[in-house]
Amino acid sequence: MSYSNLLGGEDIGSYSSWLTSLLTSFMGLSSVFGALGMVSQSYLGSSIKLLILGSVIETGRRLFQWLTVRLRFQYSVTAQFYEGDPAYEWMILFLTQEGVWRSSRDFIVNATNSRRKWSVKTADPTIQGNAEYVPTYEHPQLFRWRGHWVEIRRNQDGAPCMTPFGNFQSVANLCVTIYTLNMTTLSELVEDARTRYVDVNRPNVVIHIADSQNYGLGHWNSVKHKVRRPLSSIILKDGVVDALVSDAQEFLKSEDWYVEAGIPHRRGYLLHGPPGTGKTSTIYALAGALNLEIYSLSLASSFVDDAFLQRAASSIPKHALFLIEDIDCAFASREEEDDAQQPVAYRSQSGRPVGMSAGGPDAQRGPRSLVSLSGLLNVIDGVGSEEGKLFFATTNYIDRLDPALLRPGRIDRKVAYELATASQAHALFLRFFPAARFADFVELAPTSSNVDPEIGACIDKVDFLATEKAKLPAPDSKTPQRPDAPTPDTPKAPAGDVPPREKIPALATAFAAAIPPGQFSTAELQCYLQAHKKTPAAAVAGARAWIAEQCEERRAREAREAARARKAKPDAKAKVDKVENLGRDDGAESPATSEFSYVDGSLSAADGQKEDTCTS
Numbered sequence: 001m002s003y004s005n006l007l008g009g010e011d012i013g014s015y016s017s018w019l020t021s022l023l024t025s026f027m028g029l030s031s032v033f034g035a036l037g038m039v040s041q042s043y044l045g046s047s048i049k050l051l052i053l054g055s056v057i058e059t060g061r062r063l064f065q066w067l068t069v070r071l072r073f074q075y076s077v078t079a080q081f082y083e084g085d086p087a088y089e090w091m092i093l094f095l096t097q098e099g100v101w102r103s104s105r106d107f108i109v110n111a112t113n114s115r116r117k118w119s120v121k122t123a124d125p126t127i128q129g130n131a132e133y134v135p136t137y138e139h140p141q142l143f144r145w146r147g148h149w150v151e152i153r154r155n156q157d158g159a160p161c162m163t164p165f166g167n168f169q170s171v172a173n174l175c176v177t178i179y180t181l182n183m184t185t186l187s188e189l190v191e192d193a194r195t196r197y198v199d200v201n202r203p204n205v206v207i208h209i210a211d212s213q214n215y216g217l218g219h220w221n222s223v224k225h226k227v228r229r230p231l232s233s234i235i236l237k238d239g240v241v242d243a244l245v246s247d248a249q250e251f252l253k254s255e256d257w258y259v260e261a262g263i264p265h266r267r268g269y270l271l272h273g274p275p276g277t278g279k280t281s282t283i284y285a286l287a288g289a290l291n292l293e294i295y296s297l298s299l300a301s302s303f304v305d306d307a308f309l310q311r312a313a314s315s316i317p318k319h320a321l322f323l324i325e326d327i328d329c330a331f332a333s334r335e336e337e338d339d340a341q342q343p344v345a346y347r348s349q350s351g352r353p354v355g356m357s358a359g360g361p362d363a364q365r366g367p368r369s370l371v372s373l374s375g376l377l378n379v380i381d382g383v384g385s386e387e388g389k390l391f392f393a394t395t396n397y398i399d400r401l402d403p404a405l406l407r408p409g410r411i412d413r414k415v416a417y418e419l420a421t422a423s424q425a426h427a428l429f430l431r432f433f434p435a436a437r438f439a440d441f442v443e444l445a446p447t448s449s450n451v452d453p454e455i456g457a458c459i460d461k462v463d464f465l466a467t468e469k470a471k472l473p474a475p476d477s478k479t480p481q482r483p484d485a486p487t488p489d490t491p492k493a494p495a496g497d498v499p500p501r502e503k504i505p506a507l508a509t510a511f512a513a514a515i516p517p518g519q520f521s522t523a524e525l526q527c528y529l530q531a532h533k534k535t536p537a538a539a540v541a542g543a544r545a546w547i548a549e550q551c552e553e554r555r556a557r558e559a560r561e562a563a564r565a566r567k568a569k570p571d572a573k574a575k576v577d578k579v580e581n582l583g584r585d586d587g588a589e590s591p592a593t594s595e596f597s598y599v600d601g602s603l604s605a606a607d608g609q610k611e612d613t614c615t616s
């Protein structure tokens, strides 16, 4: 290739003249550089010095970084806590108590609910009330704990990482670094956090709920705190609650015995009975009394399948209470599948079906679950079941449960709940109107003359009864006393001037006598009494009208359901007849014609002379 080609066709002469002029200008520049030589030498020296200094600084910086990492690794302990794990909750509380985030200036504000948040308290606790202040925790925070420096960093939307739940997900996590040579400091810190959490939650029952399929947050991704309910507030037949508590206590403290006997250390309970009879309340009260946290899930949830159930159950810690409510909603029992015609209904104490649907099981069945029977059995007592747990299940329809589910080893104890008896109605009334609050019950004061005539008549009767009782000699201490009997040291009150405190037991007796036993759930009675919080006499006086109203509502509901069932299935009429005949087996009237009977709440009835005033 020639130069001429390279230069695009220009001749050699013009090229050499261009080269000559270029060399001349270069020589000219060189002379300029030469003139500046003296000056540039000093600049060059400074530049080299700067370069060396920069390199030393950078090397030092890198060395320092390297050393920090090494020292940090060598002389610190780091732990990660993932949202959704109970230990994360402990740390949240710990950091809130330590006031670590007080310096934060960036918050998310949420309305307060029962779910604990990563919140800090404002200086004025009265302002905290309805909102929670959740720092965004962008920057690492350093604080002192028991003489150690602890660094906290929170990763809100971290890069996807492998969670302890076995998947990659960006989960909020908390990174705690303690600067110490002692590895046990970490466990001491975690134990401190746990103890504080237990102490703070002592007045509460902690309920972990699996309420979404977001595995990244753990299976128990919602935490609620309910005020602990005293066991004494659960009104059941004598001894039922005590037996349950001592059984669970015995189980919890006899782990060694189970191991020695080669029996898996787990215990299953099934609480069954009509809605609103206290099954869930009993479980919450029991968990509170035994300091157990509840892990509750519903098999009807659309995201709960065998795999989810398995993983969720195995992530429940030891000495916790695993609760499945409405366990029947998952599937039909084998018998039920075989005999789809068999109607299911609760019966009142008189044998009459109560609150049933005439449409048979299909009409009452809730949504089916993705959980299979074998999946559930496996979780309760198969290889998938974890030991050291109390398993509780509730159902309104024990008849629907497969016998395999009910066998001992899976369900070790069944407790039947029933519609309220007279003594439950009596106890409930006393719970609503404790004598300690008698000052609130103005209608009972001797001076109150402007009360409704019906209530007035009721109070008169109570006054009469109380004064009559006051005239009785003090009962022999060996004689069993009625709950409403006056105590021996009760001062005798003159007729017509009975102190309110003494009217309450008499009103409770009158109320219990007014309520037909085995017809209403405790929840229904509770709802009625709530409407009369401060007026016990009005509650007694109005009981009769309320019962009539309830009768009417039930009849209307049953008629509607029967009509719907008739429409849905041609043979429903036969089923309805069959169900109605259940009520006639013991000679009782058909629920269609006379579902309820109740005893007049008069004082004579309280003394045992029952008077049937049933209508319709």
Ligand SMILES: Nc1ncnc2c1ncn2[C@@H]1O[C@H](COP(=O)(O)OP(=O)(O)OP(=O)(O)O)[C@@H](O)[C@H]1O
Binding pocket: 233, 234, 235, 236, 273, 274, 275, 276, 277, 278, 279, 280, 281, 282, 394, 395, 396, 417, 522, 523, 524, 526
């Ligand atoms: N035996 C009882 N003792 C005290 N309170 C009760 C009792 N039964 C029901 N209650 C009250 O009624 C309400 C509902 O009770 P709870 O939820 O325990 O009933 P349940 O039997 O679990 O109902 P469901 O079968 O519908 O879940 C609660 O507020 C509870 O206080």
